[in-house]
Amino acid sequence: MIGKLSLEAFKHDQIVMFGVMSMIGAGLLAVILLTVFKKWKWLYKEWLTTLDPKKIGIMYIFVAILMLLKGISDAGLMRIQQATSSGASEGIMSATHFQQIFSAHGTTMIFFVAMGLMFGLINLIVPLQIGARDVAFPLVNAISFWLFVAGMLLINTSLAIGEFSAAGWLAYPPLSELAYSPGVGVDYWIWALQIAGIGSLLSGVNFITTILRMRCPGMKLMRMPLFCWSVLGSMTLVVSAFPILTVTLALLALDRYMGMHFFTSSFGGNPMMYVNLIWAWGHPEVYILILPAFGVFSEVVATFSKKRLFGYKYMVYAIIAITVLSYLVWLHHFFTMGAGANVNAFFGVMTMIIAIPTGVKVFNWLFTMYRGRVKFSVPMMWFLGFIFTFTIGGVTGVIMAVPPVDFQLHNSLFLVAHFHNMIIGGVVFGYLAAINYWFPKFFGFKLNERLGKLSFYFWIVGFATAFIPLYILGIMGATRRLNHYDASLGWQSLFIVAAFGALLIVIGIALLVAQIIVSVIKRKQNIDYNGDPWDARNLEWSTASPVPFYNFAVLPEVHDRNAWWDAKHKKHKIAEPTVYDKIVLPKNTSIGFLIGVLAFMIGFGLVWHITWLAAAPFIVIVCLLIYRSNQENTEYTVPMSVIERIEKANKLKAQAS
Amino acid sequence: MNDNAIVIPSDKVSIEKENTNKTLFGFWLYLMTDCVLFAALFACYAVLHGNTFGGPKGSDIFSMPYILAETLLLLTSSFTCGIAMLYARKNQKKIVLYALIATFILGLSFLTMELHEFRSLVIDGHSWRQSAFLSSYFTLVGTHGLHITIGLFWMVVVSYQIYKKGLKEFSIKRLALLSLFWHFLDIIWIFIFTVVYLMGVV
Amino acid sequence: MKKPIVTNDYDSSIGSLKNYITGFLLALILTLLAYFLVTQKIYTSYNQIIAIISGLAIVQLFVQLIFFLHLGRESKPRWNVTVFVFAALVVVIIIVGSIWIMNNLNYNMNHSDSKIIKDELIH
Numbered sequence: 001m002i003g004k005l006s007l008e009a010f011k012h013d014q015i016v017m018f019g020v021m022s023m024i025g026a027g028l029l030a031v032i033l034l035t036v037f038k039k040w041k042w043l044y045k046e047w048l049t050t051l052d053p054k055k056i057g058i059m060y061i062f063v064a065i066l067m068l069l070k071g072i073s074d075a076g077l078m079r080i081q082q083a084t085s086s087g088a089s090e091g092i093m094s095a096t097h098f099q100q101i102f103s104a105h106g107t108t109m110i111f112f113v114a115m116g117l118m119f120g121l122i123n124l125i126v127p128l129q130i131g132a133r134d135v136a137f138p139l140v141n142a143i144s145f146w147l148f149v150a151g152m153l154l155i156n157t158s159l160a161i162g163e164f165s166a167a168g169w170l171a172y173p174p175l176s177e178l179a180y181s182p183g184v185g186v187d188y189w190i191w192a193l194q195i196a197g198i199g200s201l202l203s204g205v206n207f208i209t210t211i212l213r214m215r216c217p218g219m220k221l222m223r224m225p226l227f228c229w230s231v232l233g234s235m236t237l238v239v240s241a242f243p244i245l246t247v248t249l250a251l252l253a254l255d256r257y258m259g260m261h262f263f264t265s266s267f268g269g270n271p272m273m274y275v276n277l278i279w280a281w282g283h284p285e286v287y288i289l290i291l292p293a294f295g296v297f298s299e300v301v302a303t304f305s306k307k308r309l310f311g312y313k314y315m316v317y318a319i320i321a322i323t324v325l326s327y328l329v330w331l332h333h334f335f336t337m338g339a340g341a342n343v344n345a346f347f348g349v350m351t352m353i354i355a356i357p358t359g360v361k362v363f364n365w366l367f368t369m370y371r372g373r374v375k376f377s378v379p380m381m382w383f384l385g386f387i388f389t390f391t392i393g394g395v396t397g398v399i400m401a402v403p404p405v406d407f408q409l410h411n412s413l414f415l416v417a418h419f420h421n422m423i424i425g426g427v428v429f430g431y432l433a434a435i436n437y438w439f440p441k442f443f444g445f446k447l448n449e450r451l452g453k454l455s456f457y458f459w460i461v462g463f464a465t466a467f468i469p470l471y472i473l474g475i476m477g478a479t480r481r482l483n484h485y486d487a488s489l490g491w492q493s494l495f496i497v498a499a500f501g502a503l504l505i506v507i508g509i510a511l512l513v514a515q516i517i518v519s520v521i522k523r524k525q526n527i528d529y530n531g532d533p534w535d536a537r538n539l540e541w542s543t544a545s546p547v548p549f550y551n552f553a554v555l556p557e558v559h560d561r562n563a564w565w566d567a568k569h570k571k572h573k574i575a576e577p578t579v580y581d582k583i584v585l586p587k588n589t590s591i592g593f594l595i596g597v598l599a600f601m602i603g604f605g606l607v608w609h610i611t612w613l614a615a616a617p618f619i620v621i622v623c624l625l626i627y628r629s630n631q632e633n634t635e636y637t638v639p640m641s642v643i644e645r646i647e648k649a650n651k652l653k654a655q656a657s
Numbered sequence: 658m659n660d661n662a663i664v665i666p667s668d669k670v671s672i673e674k675e676n677t678n679k680t681l682f683g684f685w686l687y688l689m690t691d692c693v694l695f696a697a698l699f700a701c702y703a704v705l706h707g708n709t710f711g712g713p714k715g716s717d718i719f720s721m722p723y724i725l726a727e728t729l730l731l732l733t734s735s736f737t738c739g740i741a742m743l744y745a746r747k748n749q750k751k752i753v754l755y756a757l758i759a760t761f762i763l764g765l766s767f768l769t770m771e772l773h774e775f776r777s778l779v780i781d782g783h784s785w786r787q788s789a790f791l792s793s794y795f796t797l798v799g800t801h802g803l804h805i806t807i808g809l810f811w812m813v814v815v816s817y818q819i820y821k822k823g824l825k826e827f828s829i830k831r832l833a834l835l836s837l838f839w840h841f842l843d844i845i846w847i848f849i850f851t852v853v854y855l856m857g858v859v
Numbered sequence: 860m861k862k863p864i865v866t867n868d869y870d871s872s873i874g875s876l877k878n879y880i881t882g883f884l885l886a887l888i889l890t891l892l893a894y895f896l897v898t899q900k901i902y903t904s905y906n907q908i909i910a911i912i913s914g915l916a917i918v919q920l921f922v923q924l925i926f927f928l929h930l931g932r933e934s935k936p937r938w939n940v941t942v943f944v945f946a947a948l949v950v951v952i953i954i955v956g957s958i959w960i961m962n963n964l965n966y967n968m969n970h971s972d973s974k975i976i977k978d979e980l981i982h
Contacts, residue, residue, distance in 0.1 A: 136679055201690060209683040212938055239686060240949045243694035251701065251796065260785050260792035261710075262701065268708030268789030272964050276957055277697060327952050331960060340966040340975075343959065626814055629831070685939055689946035696950040700957035721898050728890055736883040739927050743876060840927045844920060850890070851916040855897045859908055 003609035004184065009162045015077065015093060019070075020160045049588040051138040052549055054442060056145050057123030061435070063152060064116030065513075067108050070156070072509055074105035079466070079499040086495075087487025098483040099166035100185065104155070106169025107189060111196055112152050114289045114423065117431040119148070119203055121292060122231050124442060125434075126207060128540035128547065129225045131216025131556045136209035138586045139628070144199040144206070146596025151196030154603045158188040162607070165189035168481070170278055171252070173263035173271040178256045184607050187256065191603040194249045197242055204238030207231060216539075218558035222316070225538045225561075226309060229316050230295025233323040234288045240327075241284035248277040275334050283330040287322060290422070293430025294319070294361055297383050300433050301365045303536040304380040305372025308562060311364040318357035318364075325354040335406045344403040351401035355394060362391065377534070378452035382433035385460045386425055393421025396471070414474025417467045424463055432459075432512070440533045444546045445523040451515035458508035466501025469494035530654040537562040544650035550638055553580045553647050580647070583638040591624055598624075677830045684834050688841050691804075695845050698800060699852065702793040706857075710788035715857025718783060720774075724854045727770050728846065734763035735843035742836040745829050750819065753832070757816045760839070764809050771802050794853065801849060804842055811835055882926025889919040 012020065034040055047055060081098055085091030093101070127135055135141050158164040165185040167176040176186045211232050215224065252274065254260040261267040263274040302309040309315065331339065331347035365387070374380065396418040400406045409415055432455075440446045473494050478485070485491055519526065528545040539556055540547075542564045554577040560566050598617035605613030628634075706715070741756035775795065778784065785795040815835050819828050893915045895901070902908035924930040924943075931940055966975050975981065 247697035268710040338967040
């Protein structure tokens with residue numbers, strides 16, 4: 001009746017109990033606040049049932065920031081463990097617990113923080129930048145988000161009920177097979193990722209269709225903002241790489257649930273095939289994350305240098321090159337697995353080649369700054385931080401692209417430092433720049449500059465302090481995922497420095513949260529009156545802040561790149577509309593939210609082998625989809641009076657500044 | 658490409674048509690992801706098909722005339738599905754429904770034959786647990802069969818909607834999606850037939 | 860006044876009854892040909908028959924793409940074709956890449972017939 005579930009699943013050690021209590025406490029706080037301020041109906045109408053990509057984008061980012069808090073807690077615990085577990089001391093936790101923490105850290109950060117921030121930004125920015133009112137498939141978009149939430153909930157549930165995977169963020173077999181991981185941890189990992197992965201795949205299809213088919217009149221592809229180009233590249237990678245993840249997770253699940261032998265260590269299985277497949281997905285995945293960050297920087301650099309982006313055409317070609325080349329390098333994640341020299345050499349050379357288009361982009365950004373009127377606002381500072389850190393990280397990557405060198409450095413802390421360099425220096429810095437840059441557009445007021453800069457300083461100094469010791473330790477021979485080491489190695493002092501660096505990053509995150517809270521409190525002093533606080537270049541800045549729910553009262557017509565800059569400087573003025581368009585938008589629906597809830601139930605049922613809990617919600621989902629397919633009135637026309645009222649109010653606000 | 662001709666449709670008919678085209682493109686894109694999914698399964702089969710761990714290999718368990726019959730059933734069902742789509746555009750509701758019924762019967766026969774094949778293998782002790790070869794065989798062919806099953810359910814829903822509500826633009830859109838899906842499944846089967854069965858007995 | 864939309868017009872690409880019948884007959888012939896070549900053992904070497912039936916499968920792929928799915932028939936821009944080409948590229952890279960890599964991974968294994976033994980003259 002309840003499968004493998006029992007009371008044992010609820011017993012945990014102190015650190016875990018603290019984590020569980022924090023989560024439950026936060027949830028209870030939310031419930032209390034919603035009840036006291038009578039906001040349940042508002043929550044349901046405005047957020048749970050919305051199909052507006054702007055709201056969905058904000059929800060993605062909110063969830064991603066929550067998961068950032070969880071991920072950084074894992075990181076902090078790992079740093080403390082490694083700083084203290086030298087020689088006689090065992091550190092602060094058992095080996096099993098440590099394994100679950102590093103597995104949860106990687107899984108959370110990649111799938112729920114980075115992907116969440118990315119999809120949030122894409123939802124917010126892409127429709128506005130291409131002059132559209134919505135995405136191609138609004139309900140599918142909502143379903144993608146709620147599947148993401150379902151995956152997130154599954155991972156968080158593993159903390160409270162049962163255990164998480166102890167097999168690393170990629171769960172290599174044979175360790176992740178039933179024989180060596182008989183508990184529910186790996187199952188939680190499989191189903192959380194499978195569910196969230198379906199959401200990502202659907203988003204990929206959605207955004208490619210949106211970009212290719214919903215651009216406003218005049219917006220040829222080569223006039224599109226570079227952020228949209230980077231999203232097109234990233235989503236192309238999503239649709240071609242995520243199916244591989246789906247298959248690989250499914251095959252591991254088949255091994256564990258149905259006694260199959262894809263990756264088992266006998267009966268003809270081949271664990272190395274798992275490593276091959278998972279990295280055939282895994283490498284495109286990191287480019288999926290970084291390309292939109294590159295797109296953000298293209299926007300930020302041009303705006304804050306008050307200059308056209310240098311070499312637009314070559315930036316586009318570089319994105320296309322990176323997209324294609326990212327399929328030809330995946331073996332560099334397992335040079336040491338025993339392939340012959342020919343194979344290793346091919347992939348080593350391809351890995352070096354893929355650094356070239358990125359180099360082209362870096363130079364183009366710098367040339368954009370050259371002779372521009374550069375303003376060092378917070379987004380620009382994140383960009384400068386990125387240039388330094390990401391370039392260093394890239395160089396360490398090219399070092400490891402040489403197979404003989406990689407034989408020394410594979411799975412050492414040098415590798416760990418390298419990929420954190422890329423992900424923090426590239427992805428995180430990019431998305432934090434984006435949050436500071438576009439916040440006023442969606443909330444109507446700017447973020448506090450001082451706290452933003454302070455947060456940045458703590459992040460970059462913290463990053464260097466946390467990871468340069470790891471580079472050194474890696475060269476000294478320290479492998480990754482160590483929960484304990486010999487005192488005679490002399491590593492402890494470096495681990496202590498790294499732990500201090502992690503503390504600085506934690507302060508940086510606290511300052512980010514503080515920045516948001518203080519900005520909300522002081523919002524009246526920082527109002528964005530005319531929708532264009534940075535004097536920027538692309539179409540999203542032609543709308544008021546916050547953006548009306550219909551985006552544009554009249555769809556823009558575009559004649560060049562940087563259409564808004566053109567219109568402001570009267571080259572091709574965007575005409576004052578005399579008549580507003582007839583605007584048809586999708587009605588709110590609870591189907592997305594319901595599918596998310598049902599998907600969570602299916603995942604939980606699969607993890608604990610509770611058959612009815614896995615099967616019944618699936619049937620309900622099918623019925624919901626059939627029901628929806630029979631609905632004919634899924635859209636509504638926005639009343640002209642509503643549009644006129646909003647446009648008039650925004651005009652008055654712009655004049656008040 | 659002359660994009661100055663990009664014009665947003667404003668009348669109801671062209672809005673519906675643009676909506677159909679957009680949905681068809683999105684679904685085509687989804688089918689491409691399904692191709693990649695099958696590619697990963699084919700890659701697994703290619704790598705693992707030799708690992709029989711002392712158990713049977715392909716030529717021991719495949720009955721070629723049986724497989725030929727399955728293949729011809731599926732191919733014919735792809736043809737009748739095309740007929741349904743053709744006559745839907747010509748607004749011939751009766752022919753469409755007959756063609757869909759024929760497609761369904763042919764597809765169901767294919768699926769029944771495949772399930773029977775699986776069942777006899779399991780009864781003979783050659784289930785997916787016996788070796789990596791059998792695991793990858795059952796998974797590759799079974800995933801295709803799962804897609805066929807979904808297609809059959811979908812066919813029932815679409816047929817019912819056309820029967821009840823007639824051949825309106827959105828029904829034609831749904832039928833177009835289904836027929837894309839069904840043709841795609843026959844294309845995947847070409848490769849299963851060739852790589853798994855034909856190459857298995859060579 | 861308003862020019863036609865530059866989108867894929869599926870009306871013109873539906874094809875005719877002749878299209879479908881031609882496609883069906885071609886696919887039938889290709890299937891039966893491959894089947895009989897293999898089951899009647901009409902080939903001289905393993906590589907030869909593999910090449911032939913692979914070729915027949917690819918041809919049938921295009922037959923079905925063109926006659927049943929009307930690929931390439933839509934008006935410009937031909938995004939369907941572009942997307943298909945990219946997907947085909949990824950499919951080939953995954954399958955060929957995996958086979959190449961996984962075969963190569965046996966290099967360092969100490970099977971008696973593995974390549975490293977021959978290369979390094981290990982006895």
